Amino acid sequence: MMLWMAQQTLLLSLVCGGLLLSHRLLQQYLGAHRTYHLWLAVPTLLIGSAVVALIPYALSAIHVDQLAHYSVLASKAIATVQTTNYAELLLYIWLLGITFMATMLGLQVIGLRRLLRTASRVHNVHAQLPTYQHPKVQSPMLVGISNAKILLPTNFKNLSLDEQVAIINHEQYHHQRRDLISNLLAYCILSTFWFNPLCWLAYRRFRDDQELSCDAHVTQSLTKPQKISYSQVLLAYSQQAHHGLLHTHYGNKQILKERIMQMKTSQKGQSGLAIIALTLSLGLSGLLLNQQVQAGAHEHEAVHPVIRIEPKYPVQAVKANQNGFVQLKFDINPSGVVNNVSVIKSSPEAVFDESAINALEQWRYKESTKGQKGAKVQLDFMIEPPATDVERIKVTP
Template sequence: MILWLLQQTLLLSLVCSILLLSHSRLQKHLGAHKTYALWMLLPLILLSSLLVNYLPTQLFPIQSDQIAYYSVKAGKVISQSESSWYRQTLISTWLIGFSCMTFALFLQSAYLRTLLQTAIKVKGLASYLPTYSHPKVHSPMLIGIISPKIILPPDFVSLSPLKQRAIIAHEQYHHKRLDLFCNLLAYGILATFWFNPLFWLAYKRFRNDQELACDAKVTATLDTAEKIVYSKMLLAYSQQANHGLLHTHYGNKHILKERIMQMKTHQKGQSGLAVIGLTVALGLSSLLLNQQVLAGDDKNQDIHPVIRIEPVYPAAAVEANQNGFVVMKFDITPAGEVNNIKVIKSSPTAVFDASAIKALKQWRYSESKTGAKDSLVQLDFVVEAPASDIEKIQVSSK
């Protein structure tokens, strides 16, 4: 889990950095719609990672063609287990952060449900979505992924028909473009990689680009006077607007200047095929990068022994001062257990085999998604020589 998070945060951080640093140029040359669409690269990268990990193992065979060598000293039975306290600490820390992010989402969901229960239905508006009004709402917003609704501030009914149509069109475009689902997906990515500050900046920029794209759509057919009216509505509703996780925010004081300046410029943008081609190309690149990361990860997804039982040195071999080795082939299950053990070579023949097999059956490896096939290990049985600091005395008979 930790290894996957680190692998993906590197790839995603690279894409986020590019999008954030080149944002002004992208807006200028591609326009608001296509710049917003480029944020789909992040879930594409994660999707490519899942495809690489869950495609049939026949397409990505995991082989261990390197022999692991271990020495066995006579007279010593050592049980070695690799300490994993640091992994547990990292996982626990990540879980705490992820749980806090999930709890925050739950709290806002409960708040919106309570808000909707006390909202008053508004009729007579030119909207295909149900519209409601609530005194605690200070800026128009769209809520509900499954059953979408528009909630309006109480003074909305007093606005002119032009202002009402512009605001309703803005929120309906959010719905048509499935922005609420995209927001939930983006928040899920943020919750997963909450430890990376770059993701918080990217999430904020993503939400701002979402509003810019909606503004560009609504004002595309408005004349100058109508754009001025639309700008005044943005100013009026941006003073007390809250940044929501599960709803859109028509008013957004943090990018108010950027939204108004966008309406003053006519952005033609490049062909839609350009951004589609760029998105697909980067998406395929992320798939290849994930394949390389998986393939280059020691060919075993960092599978390593966490419990290693040393074989008992046969008493007869100790008495005979006999050295030797055993080479074994075996499989590792996703749970880290060892099975299908076969001795492929030993010397002297059959002297150390039984002891080596008995010990290897008790070995445990780190958990993985696919395990490993045909892993190799060589156990070298060596009688311990006397320590070098012991004085050797030669005795001869006369």
């Protein structure tokens, strides 16, 4: 699990970093709509990576040729040896971060429900969706995935008719495009990779591109005076707009200049093969890179047990003051269980074999996607540990 997370973090960093660095050029040559849709490459990459990881024919086991050595001392029997599991510690920290993110989202959902319970219905605003207003709402927003509503500030009625229509169209286009579902998916991805700073920057840029795209849709049929009026509305509402986790926000003052400048340029259409081609190329290229990373990681994957049961030193060997070793070959399934244990070589023959096999069958290795074939280990049985002042040289054939 942690290995998969590390691989996806690297790939997400490459995709998100590329989109962030090239954002200005993308806006200039593709327009707001197409640039916004390019963010589909992120979930495409993650979904494709998960599918590839679950394909049955790709789960062939890896052959391992390395030989691990462990010492078995008669004077110091250890019942169970469990290595320090740093992966488990990281897992707990990761889950703690996800819990925090889920809590923040839950608190905001509760807050929005409280606002809706005390909000008053607004009529005659030419809206297809139920529309409400509340004194605590500072800027227009769309809330509710399954039962969408528009929340407006109380000064909405003071705007001109053209300004009101533009704002309502802006929020209704969010609903038409199912942006709240996109926001939920984006927040889930952010919650999963909360530890990656690039994901936070990408999430903020994604939300800003969402607003730019809506602006392009609303203003494409407006006259120049109407665009100026719409810009004034942006200026008024963006000063106090909050960046919601799920609900739409009416922009913020950080991208206000970018949104106003966009109205002065002609926007390219919101459909076309360029969107599909670029999105798929980003997702597929990341997917191919992900397969290479997984293959490279498995080729160099070390074999270390997380639970090692110490073999029992045979009583007869202790009485006879016998030292020796057993070389074993075995397989490890994806869940880390040892099976198919066999003796390659032992000295003295058949003295330590049974004890070594019984112990090795109880060992547990870290979980993996493909498991491992042909792992090897040598257990050195010694009555006393070697002297520390004597140099030891391991000779391998």
